[in-house]
Amino acid sequence: xxxxxxxxxxxxxxxxxxLSREGHDVAVVEADPDRFHQVDRELDVLMVLGSGTHxxxxxxxxxxxxxxxxxxxxxxxxxxxxxxxxxQSGVARTIVRIESPxxxxxxxxxxxxxxxxxxxxxxxxxxxxxxLELLEFPGASEVAILGxxxxxxxxxxxxxxxxxxxQSLSAIGVQYEPEWDFIVGSISRGGxxxxxxxxxxxxxxxxxxxxxxRRARREVAKLLxxxxxxxxxxxxxxGGHTASVLAQRLCRRGVDVxxxxxxxxxxxxxxxxxxxxLVLQGEITDADLLEEAGVRNFDAVVALxxxxxxxxxxxxxxxxxxxxxxxxxxxxxxxxxxxxQAGVDVALSPRTATAxxxxxxxxxxxxxxxxxxxxxxxxxxxxxxxxSRAEGNTLASLQLPKTVLVAxxxxxxxxxxxxxxxxxxxxxxxxxxxxxxxxxxxxxxxG
Amino acid sequence: MLRSGGxxxxxxxxxxxLARSDRRPSVVLPPVASATAGTGAGLxxxxxxxxxxxxxxxxxxxxxxxxxxxxxxxxxxxxxxxPRLTPTExxxxxxxxxxxxxxxxxxVYLATGTFSRVDDALFESVAGLSTTSAxxxxxxxxxxxxxxxxxxxxxxxxxxxxxxxxxxxxxxALGGRELLTxxxxxxxxxxxxxxxRTGMRRIVTVYGGGALLLTALHLVVGLDGLxxxxxxxxxxxxxxxxTRTGSIAAFDSAALEWLTVAGMLVAGxxxxxxxxxxxxxxxxxxxxxxxxxxxxxxxxxxxLFVVWTTASTHTEVRHAVFTAVSAIxxxxxxxxxxxxxxxxxxxxxxxxxxxxxxSCSAGGGLRVVRLLGMVSQLRREVVRxxxxxxxxxxxxxxxxxxxxxxxxxxxxxFSATLLVVVTSLTVCALGADVVAGISLSVSSFAxxxxxxxxxxxxxxxxxxxxxxxxxxxxAMALGHLAILPxxxxxxAAVEELRRAxxxxxxxxxLRSRE
Numbered sequence: 004x005x006x007x008x009x010x011x012x013x014x015x016x017x018x019x020x021x022l023s024r025e026g027h028d029v030a031v032v033e034a035d036p037d038r039f040h041q042v043d044r045e046l047d048v049l050m051v052l053g054s055g056t057h058x059x060x061x062x063x064x065x066x067x068x069x070x071x072x073x074x075x076x077x078x079x080x081x082x083x084x085x086x087x088x089x090x091q092s093g094v095a096r097t098i099v100r101i102e103s104p105x106x107x108x109x110x111x112x113x114x115x116x117x118x119x120x121x122x123x124x125x126x127x128x129x130x131x132x133x134x135l136e137l138l139e140f141p142g143a144s145e146v147a148i149l150g151x152x153x154x155x156x157x158x159x160x161x162x163x164x165x166x167x168x169x170q171s172l173s174a175i176g177v178q179y180e181p182e183w184d185f186i187v188g189s190i191s192r193g194g195x196x197x198x199x200x201x202x203x204x205x206x207x208x209x210x211x212x213x214x215x216x217r218r219a220r221r222e223v224a225k226l227l228x229x230x231x232x233x234x235x236x237x238x239x240x241x242g243g244h245t246a247s248v249l250a251q252r253l254c255r256r257g258v259d260v261x262x263x264x265x266x267x268x269x270x271x272x273x274x275x276x277x278x279x280x281l282v283l284q285g286e287i288t289d290a291d292l293l294e295e296a297g298v299r300n301f302d303a304v305v306a307l308x309x310x311x312x313x314x315x316x317x318x319x320x321x322x323x324x325x326x327x328x329x330x331x332x333x334x335x336x337x338x339x340x341x342x343x344q345a346g347v348d349v350a351l352s353p354r355t356a357t358a359x360x361x362x363x364x365x366x367x368x369x370x371x372x373x374x375x376x377x378x379x380x381x382x383x384x385x386x387x388x389x390x391s392r393a394e395g396n397t398l399a400s401l402q403l404p405k406t407v408l409v410a411x412x413x414x415x416x417x418x419x420x421x422x423x424x425x426x427x428x429x430x431x432x433x434x435x436x437x438x439x440x441x442x443x444x445x446x447x448x449x450g
Numbered sequence: 451m452l453r454s455g456g457x458x459x460x461x462x463x464x465x466x467x468l469a470r471s472d473r474r475p476s477v478v479l480p481p482v483a484s485a486t487a488g489t490g491a492g493l494x495x496x497x498x499x500x501x502x503x504x505x506x507x508x509x510x511x512x513x514x515x516x517x518x519x520x521x522x523x524x525x526x527x528x529x530x531x532x533p534r535l536t537p538t539e540x541x542x543x544x545x546x547x548x549x550x551x552x553x554x555x556x557x558v559y560l561a562t563g564t565f566s567r568v569d570d571a572l573f574e575s576v577a578g579l580s581t582t583s584a585x586x587x588x589x590x591x592x593x594x595x596x597x598x599x600x601x602x603x604x605x606x607x608x609x610x611x612x613x614x615x616x617x618x619x620x621x622x623a624l625g626g627r628e629l630l631t632x633x634x635x636x637x638x639x640x641x642x643x644x645x646x647r648t649g650m651r652r653i654v655t656v657y658g659g660g661a662l663l664l665t666a667l668h669l670v671v672g673l674d675g676l677x678x679x680x681x682x683x684x685x686x687x688x689x690x691x692x693t694r695t696g697s698i699a700a701f702d703s704a705a706l707e708w709l710t711v712a713g714m715l716v717a718g719x720x721x722x723x724x725x726x727x728x729x730x731x732x733x734x735x736x737x738x739x740x741x742x743x744x745x746x747x748x749x750x751x752x753x754l755f756v757v758w759t760t761a762s763t764h765t766e767v768r769h770a771v772f773t774a775v776s777a778i779x780x781x782x783x784x785x786x787x788x789x790x791x792x793x794x795x796x797x798x799x800x801x802x803x804x805x806x807x808x809s810c811s812a813g814g815g816l817r818v819v820r821l822l823g824m825v826s827q828l829r830r831e832v833v834r835x836x837x838x839x840x841x842x843x844x845x846x847x848x849x850x851x852x853x854x855x856x857x858x859x860x861x862x863x864f865s866a867t868l869l870v871v872v873t874s875l876t877v878c879a880l881g882a883d884v885v886a887g888i889s890l891s892v893s894s895f896a897x898x899x900x901x902x903x904x905x906x907x908x909x910x911x912x913x914x915x916x917x918x919x920x921x922x923x924x925a926m927a928l929g930h931l932a933i934l935p936x937x938x939x940x941x942a943a944v945e946e947l948r949r950a951x952x953x954x955x956x957x958x959x960l961r962s963r964e
Contacts, residue, residue: 270841275850281833282841292839 004365007032007069007094009055009085010076011042013334014100014126017354018073018361023048024439027365030064032085034076055085066092073361075100075124083118090119098122098361102244122364126357130307131248134330137349138237138253138303140220141328142229144349145212149384150413150432155215156188156382157223163207165228173201183420184219185226186410188212188436189380196380198408198436212380214410214434216418234302234328235259240287240317241308242266242273245332245353249305254279261296263287265308287317299325307332318347380436382410385449389429393449399423406438407445476529481543483526485550490519492603493558499676500596507562507594514561518554537622540646541935542942544615548608548931552579555604564597569920573911576923578604580930581612581812583690583697583782583899584890584911584922590695595676598693602680609687609812610657612930613721617642617810618649620932642725656721656728657812660686664713671705685713688813690782690899697784698772707768707785711775715748718779718807739847740818744808747818748778751802758795777803780814782899789903796902800889803898804870814897814929816866822846823859865933870895873925880918890914894922895929 004027008019011033023029023046030049033039043050053060055074066072072089074082079101086097099120101107106114107125115123136146145158161168167175172187179185190199191210197203205211215223224231237253239246242264250260250273260280264270270284285292287308298304304321306314311333318329323346330349331342342350387393393401398409398421409421413432419425427433427449437445493515500508535543552575558564559571570586577584578601587593593601643649661682668678677693684691694700698710716724723735735741755761755770769786776783777799788795806815823846830842843850851859870891878887883903890901890911901911911919928936 264841267841271843274841274843278845278848281837283837283839284841285839295837295839 004028004070005065005068006030006071006073006365007061007064007066007089009061009072009074009082010100011038011050012075012077014354014357015073015075016042016046018075018358019048020046021358021362022365025442030069032060032064055081056088058088061085061088061092066094069094070096071365072097074098075126075357077102079103079106083114083120086118086120096121096364098124098364100124100126100357102127122360124357124360126353127243127245128248129357129360130245130332130351130353131252133351134245134249134305134307134332135252137330137351138305138328139233140224140229141231141234141303142224142227142348144210145351147382149382149434150411150418151416153217153413153416153418154411154434155217155220156212156434157215157220157227158210158212159227159229161205161207161209161211162228165207166226167205167211168207168228169204171202171204172199175205176201183422185213185215185223186408186420188214188382188408188410198380198406198438200405212382212436214382214420214436216411216420231327232302236301236303237261238296238298238301238304238321238326239263240304240306240314242269242282243307243309245307246305247273247276249307250277250280261301263292263296286313288313288320290320293317293320293324301326303328303330305330305332309334311335311338315342315345315347318342319345322346322348379439381439381442383435383437383442383445385433385435385446387427387429387431387433387449391429391449392447393427393433394429395426397424397426401448403448404441404444406441408436410434410436477532477535477539477542478546479529480526480531481547482550483522483529485522485547486518486554487522487526488547488607489551489554489558490515490517490522492600492607494519496596496600496603499599499679500594503595503676505594507596510558510562511596511600514558537619538938540619540622541615542939544611544619545931545935545939548579548611551604551607551611552576555579555600558600559597562594562597564593569916573919573923574601575604576926577899578689578691579608579611580897580926581605581609581687581689581780581814582894582897582926582930583684583692584894584926585691585899586912586919588695588912590693598676598680599683601691602683602689602693605687605689605691606661606683608930609689610654612814613653613657613810613812614650615932615935617653617721618646620935622646642722652725653721656724657686660716664709667709668706671703671709673701673706677701681710682713685710685781685783686717686812688714688717688779688781688807688811688897690776692783699785704764704768707772710783711772714775714779714781714783717781718744718775718811718813720808720810721812722810723808737847739822740808743822744778744818747802747805748775751778751798754798755791755795758798759791773799774802777898778805778807778813779811780806780896780898782893782897784900796889800892800902803896804892806896814895816863816896819846820859820863823851823856824863826851827856827860862933866895866929869925869928869933873921876921877914877918880921881915882918886913887918890922891925894925897926897930 006022006027007030008015009032011031015031019029019031030051031042032051032053032055033042034054036052039050039052049064051060051064055061055076066089072085072094074085074097076082082099082101086099089097097120099118101123102125105111136148137143140146140157143157143159147156149156187199189196189212190203213223236259239250239260239262242262246262250262253260254277261283262273262280263283263285264273265286267284270282274282283292283296287306298321304318304326306317308314314331314333318331322329329347331347332353333350334352411434412419412421412425414428433449435445493511497508497511497515500511555575555578556571559574560568565571565574573586642652664682664685665678668682680693692698698707723738723741726732726735751774752771755774756767759766759770761767761770772785773788780803788799804815805821806817807813809817809819823844826844826846830844833840834842844856845851873891873894874888877891878884885903886901893899893901911922
């Protein structure tokens with residue numbers, strides 16, 4: 004597939020990298036020369052310098068042969084125009100990033116339709132959604148909801164006190180016969196991610212990803228040693244778009260929200276928007292201000308400014324002061340491994356959320372994709388197509404490679420953990436753990 | 451006849467002086483001319499009623515009216531507003547109109563011999579134009595039919611100027627326009643006052659239509675033409691002048707009392723709300739906090755009056771409800787002597803009178819919306835003390851109020867308090883009883899009228915010595931004209947006067963080094 008990515012910011016460059024790694028041809032359009040040269044050094048893709056609103060620039064990027072255009076600059080207007088130009092040149096599909104709530108509202112449905120966008124994404128919104136899911140499972144460092152909400156993928160680092168620590172997977176499996184409520188999908192240890200077999204022993208400090216039935220989520224959280232109540236008081240450090248979306252959702256659920264924002268004007272806007280939240284104006288790394296906010300009394304502290312160092316510092320301070328849960332949004336992946344040791348509970352990057360949306364769309368036949376920051380394993384959701392190779396067969400008979408694990412099957416809204424004896428029917432939804440190189444093979448199996 | 455000749459002569463002199471101005475753009479002359487012509491029209495209307503009665507003042511009213519109408523009309527045609535008036539100039543135009551009406555009204559009372567003393571004529575005129583029901587006409591029934599209509603007309607036109615000020619001029623001049631469209635989710639293009647001219651036309655239509663409708667309803671419940679029209683004018687403007695000394699009680703009619711309750715309730719409701727009700731799109735406005743608090747105040751006060759006066763008969767309950775609505779809409783009609791009521795009812799009466807009716811209504815007082823603003827302000831001050839870095843927004847109806855608007859609300863509330871305190875002090879110093887003095891000051895500021903322990907609810911300001919009575923006038927005028935606009939005009943006038951007299955501040959020699 005030939006893909007043009009307009010905008011080589013954080014989201015655009017990550018999407019380009021992912022697509023390129025999967026073997027697609029990618030061209031990236033970027034207007035800012037500095038950013039252009041930076042990305043040009045980092046990625047092995049065709050780079051074009053110029054605005055995505057200029058037909059000639061898009062033509063240089065290969066618009067005539069493109070199958071997909073992904074417009075993800077931070078300007079809604081540029082993205083919409085790029086999509087319009089692409090559609091007029093006969094590009095089959097476009098993905099457009101739109102952030103302004105006005106353009107996302109129903110009043111602007113006509114505009115979105117006439118821009119021809121096949122998928123509208125909002126990275127900030129998706130980051131907010133992801134943080135919200137994390138807050139719902141305090142202690143987990145990753146959460147993905149799949150199978151129509153019936154299956155949850157929980158990622159968490161195993162504390163020494165957890166009941167699962169020190170046990171082998173086959174021993175755990177025997178304990179919970181005959182009906183499993185969860186399965187270990189992947190283990191990350193020492194910078195390496197594997198899809199484990201029965202003889203692997205879970206060690207304290209491992210990052211586990213468990214596929215869990217929704218109704219068993221509390222018991223499983225207990226086994227992981229992360230069973231805590233959802234937060235009642237949340238402190239948001241940084242008042243960007245993500246924060247305001249998050250605050251709105253939290254307020255609607257009756258959570259007490261406090262926001263710290265640096266810029267007085269933006270703080271005023273937030274205070275006007277959010278009737279029930281308390282807005283403080285100041286630096287998030289100002290210890291006095293955090294004390295004034297009463298940082299020790301919060302169940303969760305989320306740092307989501309655009310500056311990694313401020314986010315991390317504030318989280319460290321909050322943790323030291325006694326906040327139960329800290330979440331830092333970081334943009335540089337290299338920092339991630341440090342954070343777990345330093346005491347920041349969760350770190351996430353806004354780009355994965357967006358990339359998941361784009362990848363799902365590119366693959367087309369996949370109902371959902373979840374990729375994670377740490378380790379390469381992906382979680383995919385497929386619908387079993389009638390007449391596919393999997394239909395009517397048992398899991399054992401498919402003889403899948405070691406890089407693939409079928410974790411759960413959702414049939415008529417009822418989830419079950421997949422076993423060797425489980426068989427597939429058409430229109431079942433299956434949740435699969437796979438290493439990237441195996442993704443295409445799995446897709447063929449169910450498609 | 452001689453007196454009416456005096457009026458005409460004065461008008462002619464004015465016309466002559468202004469005739470030479472030759473369509474000079476101005477801020478002062480057009481409102482002077484319009485108000486003069488308006489006075490003329492009002493007097494002719496009064497003359498018509500006088501003819502139907504005993505016709506004792508018809509000469510003065512008709513000739514004066516004709517002269518003022520012609521003179522005012524002629525001048526108005528020769529002068530024009532400066533193009534693109536600033537909001538401040540619009541404020542001045544309203545205040546100037548009001549003052550011109552005041553002058554003509556005093557002249558009319560003196561010319562017809564209704565009052566022999568200038569201060570009495572002034573009191574009656576200010577009370578009328580500020581829609582306060584305080585009167586020095588005793589007994590009211592002795593005045594001629596024409597004068598009674600003129601008296602009621604001053605309230606109607608005073609109320610109209612108050613609406614112009616509150617809905618069109620002040621929001622543009624001082625901020626707060628967002629409060630008017632507070633609960634509208636739709637485009638404000640359909641609003642009551644998308645621009646000044648359309649706004650004024652619609653206000654006159656609704657307000658005038660209301661008066662005519664109420665006149666018709668009055669006729670239905672059995673009032674004669676004079677009473678029906680005069681009371682309609684005084685009710686829609688929340689004025690409260692009656693054609694009887696005994697106010698509404700004198701008619702002893704349950705139907706009239708309930709009708710008046712409804713009329714006063716509507717008069718105290720925001721015209722913006724009424725406008726959307728008339729357009730059949732009132733739903734968003736029915737969620738307005740101000741409307742709900744207003745209605746809750748009416749209901750709560752009525753219930754407390756009923757309970758505290760141990761009202762048991764239909765008449766007693768009706769009187770309690772009537773008094774509550776009359777107080778909150780600051781109309782000032784009376785059906786019962788509340789001096790006989792308990793002290794708790796007096797406290798409540800003065801409290802609700804000081805809060806008053808909704809914003810954008812003909813009623814007076816602090817207005818419910820400012821109460822909401824103050825409560826929100828207090829709340830945010832408390833949070834600010836706990837979290838000094840917090841950014842706090844004052845809200846009305848869940849939506850943020852602009853700082854400028856809030857500032858203006860706080861300023862208004864403070865000035866109002868100061869005005870009432872100074873008035874109370876003056877009135878008491880000039881010989882009024884303390885309860886009567888304070889209650890009459892609050893009542894005058896809110897353009898209600900009657901006070902407490904002032905020799906009976908029907909006795910009014912008459913119990914006060916003349917100087918004390920006169921000291922209530924600034925409170926009425928400023929209370930009706932929203933305090934700031936008259937001060938604006940006064941400061942502009944002082945500046946103008948200084949320039950005219952060549953008064954200059956001494957400037958130190960700039961070159962001197964000392």
